Amino acid sequence: MAREAEIHIFEDSEELAAEAADLFLWLAEQAVEARGRCTVALSGGSTPKSVYSLLASSHARRLDWSRLFFFFGDERCVPSSHPDSNFHLAQTSLFLPLNLSDARIFPMRGELDPQVAAAQYEGTMRRTLEPSTDGWPRFDLILLGLGPDGHTASLFPGTDALKEQNKWVTPGLAPNGVRQRLTITLGVINHADLVLFLVTGAGKARIAKEVLEPSSLDEACQHPASLVRPSRGRLLWFLDSAAAAELTTTRQHVSWREE
Ligand code: 6PG
Numbered sequence: 001m002a003r004e005a006e007i008h009i010f011e012d013s014e015e016l017a018a019e020a021a022d023l024f025l026w027l028a029e030q031a032v033e034a035r036g037r038c039t040v041a042l043s044g045g046s047t048p049k050s051v052y053s054l055l056a057s058s059h060a061r062r063l064d065w066s067r068l069f070f071f072f073g074d075e076r077c078v079p080s081s082h083p084d085s086n087f088h089l090a091q092t093s094l095f096l097p098l099n100l101s102d103a104r105i106f107p108m109r110g111e112l113d114p115q116v117a118a119a120q121y122e123g124t125m126r127r128t129l130e131p132s133t134d135g136w137p138r139f140d141l142i143l144l145g146l147g148p149d150g151h152t153a154s155l156f157p158g159t160d161a162l163k164e165q166n167k168w169v170t171p172g173l174a175p176n177g178v179r180q181r182l183t184i185t186l187g188v189i190n191h192a193d194l195v196l197f198l199v200t201g202a203g204k205a206r207i208a209k210e211v212l213e214p215s216s217l218d219e220a221c222q223h224p225a226s227l228v229r230p231s232r233g234r235l236l237w238f239l240d241s242a243a244a245a246e247l248t249t250t251r252q253h254v255s256w257r258e259e
Contacts, residue, residue: 002190002229002230002231002235003230003232003233003234003235004235005212005235005236005237006234006235006236006237006256007212007237007239007244007247007249008236008237008238008239008256009239009240009241009244009247010238010239010240010241011240011241012240012241012242013047013050013200013201013240014050015240016198016200016238016239016240017050017051017054018054019238019256020051020196020198020238021051021054021055021058021059022059023196023236023256024040024051024055024059024141025055025059025062025063026257027140027141027194028040028063028067028068028140028141029063031140031141031193032064032067035130035140036067037067037068037069038067038068038069038140038141039068039069039071039128039129039130039138039139039140039141040068040069040070040071040139040140040141040142040143041071041072041073041139041141041142041143041184041188041192042070042071042072042073042086042090042094042143043073043074043086043143043144043145043153043198044072044073044074044075044076044086044089044145044153044154045086045145045147046089047145047198047199047200048089048143048145048198049089049093051143051198052089052090052093052094053093053094053097055094055098056093056094056097056098057097060097060098065098065100066101066104068100068104069104069106069128070090070095070100070104070105070106071106071125071129071139072086072087072090072106072107072108073142073143073144073153073183073184073189074086074108074153074154074155074172074181074182074183074184075087075107075108075110075154075181075182075183076110076154076174076177076178076180076181077110077111077114077117077171077178077180077181077182078110078111078178079110079111080107080110080111082110084177084178085110086108087107087108087110106121106124106125106128108121108169108182109121110182114171114180114181114182115171117171117182118167118169118170118171118182119169121169121182122167122168122169125137125168125169125188126168132191134191136168136187136188136190136191137168137188137191138191138192138193139188139191139192139193140192140193140194141192141193141194141195141196142184142188142189142192142194142195142196143196143198144189144195144196144197144198144225144228145197145198145199146197146199146204146207146208146211146225147207147225148203148204148206148207149175149207149223150207150210150211150222150223150224150225150226151174151223151224151225152189152197152224152225152228153172153183153184153189154172154174154181154182154183155172155183155185155186155224155227156172156173156174156175156224157222157223157224159172159173160173161173161181161183161185162186162224162227164185164186164187165185165187166187167185168184168185168187168188169182169183169184169185169188170182170183170185171183186224186227186228189228189230190228190229190230190231190233191230191231191233192230192233193230193233193234194230194233194234194235194236195228195230195233195234195235195236196236196237196238197225197228197235197236197237197238197239198238199237199238199239199240199243200239200240200242200243201240201242201243202242202243202245204239204242204243205242205243205244205245205246206246207223207225208237208239208243208244208246208247209246209247210222210223210226211223211225211226212237212247212249213246213247213248213249214226236256
């Protein structure tokens with residue numbers, strides 16, 4: 001039975017980023033203490049950049065980074081040096097500043113044929129991640145963003161990637177920009193220990209309302225992001241006040257440290 005989303009609203013994107021960095025560290029410390037390592041799937045897009053920069057600067061000395069294993073929730077099918085690459089974002093704002101070893105960083109191969117790259121990445125995940133009880137991988141943390149059309153990772157409305165029930169990684173198709181994508185599937189996302197959405201800006205207010213406070217059953221499952229309901233893990237939404245402007249929710253939890 002999926003647990004209720006825990007919604008946290010912050011004054012602005014800076015406060016949200018600071019809280020997200022603190023949660024990242026808190027969760028990593030818990031995972032390392034419990035299992036000797038922490039497995040994370042990073043999000044793409046622009047929102048996480050400020051979190052990555054905080055982790056690589058003011059938070060850098062608070063964690064044994066050699067215990068973290070970095071995967072990606074999705075990738076654009078471009079070379080890793082391309083400015084649109086999600087790996088490129090993490091490389092420049094997190095990995096290089098922390099001088100992390102490549103041995104624990106697992107980029108999706110955006111330069112390969114998407115089917116080949118998806119199968120290859122799934123093989124990497126199968127060799128590296130703990131299987132959860134029912135055969136899906138178990139990430140300690142999956143970071144996600146929310147697109148204005150309700151997409152998350154590279155699971156776009158009306159695409160085959162959304163229907164994938166067995167594979168862990170599959171090609172995705174975006175409506176514009178870099179259209180060819182790679183993405184983890186809903187089965188992977190919904191078996192994580194903790195899924196954290198980071199949503200900022202007035203441009204996300206309408207879609208955040210439709211996803212978090214749907215006005216109908218149809219709307220409740222219309223958007224890819226609405227289908228993110230971890231089967232036993234926690235689902236946290238971090239929004240700044242601009243992105244939360246249309247929400248009426250009073251279900252704001254006092255602290256994310258509460259289970
Ligand atoms: C991507 C992301 C995508 C992103 C959302 C939000 O590769 O673009 O994985 O799902 O998280 O589009 O993007 P912003 O953070 O830029 O608003």
